[in-house]
Amino acid sequence: MATEAAATARWLLLPLLSPLQSPHKQQQLIFAALLLLFFSSLQSLHCNAASGYNEQQEADRVAFLPGQPSSPKVSQFSGYITVNRQNGRALFYWFFEAQALPSQKPLLLWLNGGPGCSSVGYGAASELGPLRVSRNGAGLEFNKFAWNKEANLLFLESPVGVGFSYTNTSSDLTKLNDGFVAEDAYNFLVNWLDRFPQYKDHEFYISGESYAGHYVPQLADLVYERNKDKKANRYIKLKGFIVGNPLTDDQYDSKGLVEYAWSHAVVSDGIYERVNKVCNFKISNWTSDCNEAMSNIFRQYQEIDIYNIYAPKCNLAQTSRVAAFDHALEASDQEQFSRRIRMFSGYDACYSSYAEKYFNKPDVQKAFHANGNGMLPGKWKVCRIGLNFFH
Secondary structure, eight states: HHHHHHHHHHHGGGGGGTTTHHHHHHHHHHHHHHHHHHHHHHHHHHHHHHOOOOHHHHBBBBBOOOOOOOOOOOOEEEEEEEEEETTTTTEEEEEESSSSOOGOEEEEEEETTTTBIIIIIIIIIIIISSSEEEEGGSSSEEEEGGGGGTSSEEEEEEEEEEEEEEESSSGGGGGGHEEEEEHHHHHHHHHHHSSSGGGSSSOOOEEEEEEHHHHHHHHHHHHHHHHHOGGGOOOOOOEEEEEEEEEEOOOHHHHHHHHHHHTTTTHHHHHHHHHHHHOOOSSSSSSHHHHHHHHHHHHTTTSTTTTTTTTTOOOSSSSSSHHHHHHHHHSHHHHHHHHEEEEOOOSTTTTTHHHHHHHTTTHHHTTTTSTTTTOOOSSSOSSSSOEEOOO
16 A cells, blocks of 8 residues: 555656646645655554554564465564674574464463574474474475464574574674573563564563573573563563473483483493493593593494484485584593584484475575575574584
């Protein structure tokens, strides 16, 4: 309607180019054109208000993704939220409104772990989102078990440097401790709620898996503390948090890995006894003897999938998740060992290949409002290796 009005206004103004028009007639035409544009703008604002979405939200709306099934309809939005203007740091999100009565459903934030793995590629597109990447990355398929049957789902690619999220200040990528990540995630929430103010009064939950066993409770604590400042006008209606298969304690995480490998015949009795003899997982830093003993366990996983020992490994081209795993296998220090076991894999060992193929398609990124100015240093990856993550 606004476009049609603008065209009509231009038509009304064309006679002004004629020197034959009297000044009085020119004034009448100008007044008519301005009046038309004014009422058109009012009508446009009324339509936006009636739909419940403002212009910023509509700019982030994803009308349709390549390969998306035509039915059922999915109300989805994606884009960037700036978390630090000075450094040019912005986090990418993908948001799905609840399938029914979104105004009455809670808001749930999902974070994947790794650290360094994408919540878009894993949480949204392979686990609990309504749209899953299909086999070989050909398109999308509807997930009838999606969590947005009961909640409005917000997936965040965090920390910066993961997925489509970016920074214009390279030194940011050397500061990715848990406190830095929590602060960015909090600023994202505040700014996202400013963009979608209709969700400010909704009950809010934070959820995630794997290394999000750190991210989720630390963000929840930060929200709780910031909510105490009544003058800040940034109250977030936090109701609780959820973690699945979370990393919470390095001691039991490491011990459980060893016990599982031995009890499932991945390693011999000799290797198991050697680890128990030289490793004390209560100590934060492993000894060189412990590192060597643990290397014997991880070498076994070069032949089988550590995430599903009864299924074959993926024989497709190497993905970033596989590269991260192989990179860790070559390491000899504890930090690489602990990081290696937090990568997520779905039931299909090749899923990472499908996701990377799909989300790197130019038409997908255009429809997704992602990487618009080519700000990513390379291709989108399900897991980003080489970033300096630490507690």
